[in-house]
Amino acid sequence: MDAVIEVNDLVKEYIVTKKESGLRGALKGLLFPEKKTVRGVDGITFSIAQGEIVGYIGPNGAGKSTTIKMLTGILHPTSGSIKVCGISPQADRKSVVRKLGVVFGQRTQLYWDLRLGESFELLRRIYQIDKETYEDNLSILTDVLKLHEFIHTPVRQLSLGQRMRGDIAAAMLHSPSILFLDEPTIGLDADAKHAIRLFIKEINQKRGVTVILTTHDLDDVEQLCSRLVVVNHGKVVEDGPMASLIHKLAPHRLLVVELQHPFSDLSHPLAEIIKQDGLKIWYQFEKDRISAAQLISELSQKLPIQDLSVKEPNIEDAIREVYKAT
Amino acid sequence: MGSSIRHYFSVAACFARLAIQRQLEYPLFLFSWLLMIPIQYFSGIWMLKIIVDRFQPLNGWDFPELTFLYGLGLISHGIFVVFFINTWQIDRMVIEGAFDRLLLRPMNVFFQLIASYINFIGLIDCIPGIIIFIYGCQLVGFEWTFLNIIKLLLVLLGGVMIRAALFISLGTIAFWTKRNASMVGFTLAMLERGTMYPISIYPYAIQVLFTFILPIGFISFYPAAEFLNKSSEAFQLPLSFALATPVIGFACFFLSQWIFRFGMKSYESAGS
Numbered sequence: 001m002d003a004v005i006e007v008n009d010l011v012k013e014y015i016v017t018k019k020e021s022g023l024r025g026a027l028k029g030l031l032f033p034e035k036k037t038v039r040g041v042d043g044i045t046f047s048i049a050q051g052e053i054v055g056y057i058g059p060n061g062a063g064k065s066t067t068i069k070m071l072t073g074i075l076h077p078t079s080g081s082i083k084v085c086g087i088s089p090q091a092d093r094k095s096v097v098r099k100l101g102v103v104f105g106q107r108t109q110l111y112w113d114l115r116l117g118e119s120f121e122l123l124r125r126i127y128q129i130d131k132e133t134y135e136d137n138l139s140i141l142t143d144v145l146k147l148h149e150f151i152h153t154p155v156r157q158l159s160l161g162q163r164m165r166g167d168i169a170a171a172m173l174h175s176p177s178i179l180f181l182d183e184p185t186i187g188l189d190a191d192a193k194h195a196i197r198l199f200i201k202e203i204n205q206k207r208g209v210t211v212i213l214t215t216h217d218l219d220d221v222e223q224l225c226s227r228l229v230v231v232n233h234g235k236v237v238e239d240g241p242m243a244s245l246i247h248k249l250a251p252h253r254l255l256v257v258e259l260q261h262p263f264s265d266l267s268h269p270l271a272e273i274i275k276q277d278g279l280k281i282w283y284q285f286e287k288d289r290i291s292a293a294q295l296i297s298e299l300s301q302k303l304p305i306q307d308l309s310v311k312e313p314n315i316e317d318a319i320r321e322v323y324k325a326t
Numbered sequence: 327m328g329s330s331i332r333h334y335f336s337v338a339a340c341f342a343r344l345a346i347q348r349q350l351e352y353p354l355f356l357f358s359w360l361l362m363i364p365i366q367y368f369s370g371i372w373m374l375k376i377i378v379d380r381f382q383p384l385n386g387w388d389f390p391e392l393t394f395l396y397g398l399g400l401i402s403h404g405i406f407v408v409f410f411i412n413t414w415q416i417d418r419m420v421i422e423g424a425f426d427r428l429l430l431r432p433m434n435v436f437f438q439l440i441a442s443y444i445n446f447i448g449l450i451d452c453i454p455g456i457i458i459f460i461y462g463c464q465l466v467g468f469e470w471t472f473l474n475i476i477k478l479l480l481v482l483l484g485g486v487m488i489r490a491a492l493f494i495s496l497g498t499i500a501f502w503t504k505r506n507a508s509m510v511g512f513t514l515a516m517l518e519r520g521t522m523y524p525i526s527i528y529p530y531a532i533q534v535l536f537t538f539i540l541p542i543g544f545i546s547f548y549p550a551a552e553f554l555n556k557s558s559e560a561f562q563l564p565l566s567f568a569l570a571t572p573v574i575g576f577a578c579f580f581l582s583q584w585i586f587r588f589g590m591k592s593y594e595s596a597g598s
Binding site: 014069072073074075076093094095097098100102104107109111113114118121122125126127128 | 333341344423429
């Protein structure tokens with residue numbers, strides 16, 4: 001598969017002035033500023049193939065937004081190289097942004113005072129979308145995002161969910177081949193989140209749009225992303241398919257057993273008891289060393305088991321592990 | 327090239343239509359401007375009259391000449407606020423992320439900055455300016471010959487360019503400082519003082535400043551002196567002043583474009 005985005009050893013440095021507390025600190029900072037260089041993005045390398053949905057995640061301040069802004073040509077990197085569809089966004093911004101759709105969840109590109117449709121009309125002219133393509137795209141977008149309910153409403157009167165759907169539609173009007181979504185579901189209710197996830201899946205499957213998603217909502221990640229790039233302190237700490245990431249970072253599973261009556265010898269050589277509460281016992285085991293079925297059958301031979309359940313580790317556990325480790 | 331120009335025109339027309347619609351959304355706000363702006367400018371000319379009547383002509387400039395000068399400056403201010411008012415808001419656009427959005431669209435950033443908000447309310451600024459200027463023309467007996475009209479149009483064009491260049495350069499500072507609203511206010515006040523009174527009343531250092539460094543004198547003072555045949559004022563320049571204004575205007579404007587482009591390279595966006 002061809003790489004549509006190639007990032008090589010990307011670095012972005014900021015010069016920050018050390019701020020001290022209080023008036024004295026402020027004066028001192030003014031007269032004798034202590035400047036230091038901070039690496040917001042510290043040598044990031046990855047490549048993304050056409051048609052992938054990649055979750056770009058990390059804690060606040062990890063360098064996610066800065067990376068997105070460099071990929072889209074807003075910021076110039078301190079060093080390193082970026083190629084989007086083979087072109088550097090810094091060298092030829094206009095050619096690159098023509099192929100991009102960008103949604104910043106916390107900001108809108110729609111005109112606050114005007115009907116949603118007016119903003120679309122402007123974008124039609126900016127991107128020189130011919131009438132036919134425009135009508136086509138708009139009708140598809142209207143269908144999936146249910147824009148018809150509010151396309152004639154002034155943007156200031158839209159709910160957050162409606163506004164976000166409007167913003168996503170605005171980013172897709174010119175049929176971009178790459179879509180950047182920066183926290184597209186922030187603050188939305190379950191319904192709106194569902195609609196947006198459905199839409200992302202659809203454009204990815206039907207049009208082969210490459211999607212780069214930053215989010216703190218791990219449901220987004222779980223339902224959408226085939227691949228995760230996890231960053232922390234400006235560095236890529238994990239990069240790979242979600243399943244293998246979970247397996248690597250959270251290899252443990254839990255078996256919860258409820259007994260009929262108290263029993264003295266609960267131990268098993270391959271499973272560790274991590275919690276016990278009355279008749280309920282939590283065993284932690286590694287699925288590489290013993291399968292759930294085997295563990296259950298061995299335990300049931302000696303224990304009077306009433307009920308049991310197996311818990312899979314989820315993405316949240318995995319991510320927490322990553323953040324903790326770095 | 328032709329299609330590119332058509333593209334930019336079509337976008338500019340759409341921007342303009344949306345700007346009118348946005349401004350008409352708030353009729354009371356429009357009305358308050360309609361009330362306030364004429365009061366501000368007509369009281370300005372009234373003050374000039376009082377000063378001249380009570381004391382003496384300002385460094386050889388009597389009331390009719392001052393009216394001509396003030397009117398000329400006001401018209402270029404009016405045209406400026408119609409087309410370039412967005413240069414006052416660059417800092418806000420940087421902080422709110424609107425500037426990021428300009429960079430995400432496949433068009434020239436400066437064009438988008440200017441075209442995205444044609445301030446039709448600014449036409450209200452032009453009306454008192456035109457009235458005061460025509461009144462001044464009558465008082466001084468300005469001759470409406472073809473040549474004079476051409477000169478006048480060139481002077482206005484140059485004056486608008488000089489003003490635009492100042493605020494573009496100032497706006498570029500917001501790429502680094504993230505804030506410059508107070509500087510915009512200060513520059514506006516300086517422009518008013520530099521275009522309303524003959525700069526020859528100021529100390530020598532200020533005259534140098536307003537001629538060579540911030541060429542505010544070329545917005546109204548030098549051309550008015552030329553039109554009114556006032557000599558031995560401030561500096562003697564070889565060119566006819568009326569023609570110097572558009573030349574200086576274009577030079578400043580291109581310089582400010584260069585500054586703007588340089589500033590964009592170190593644009594750091596804001597927040598997340």
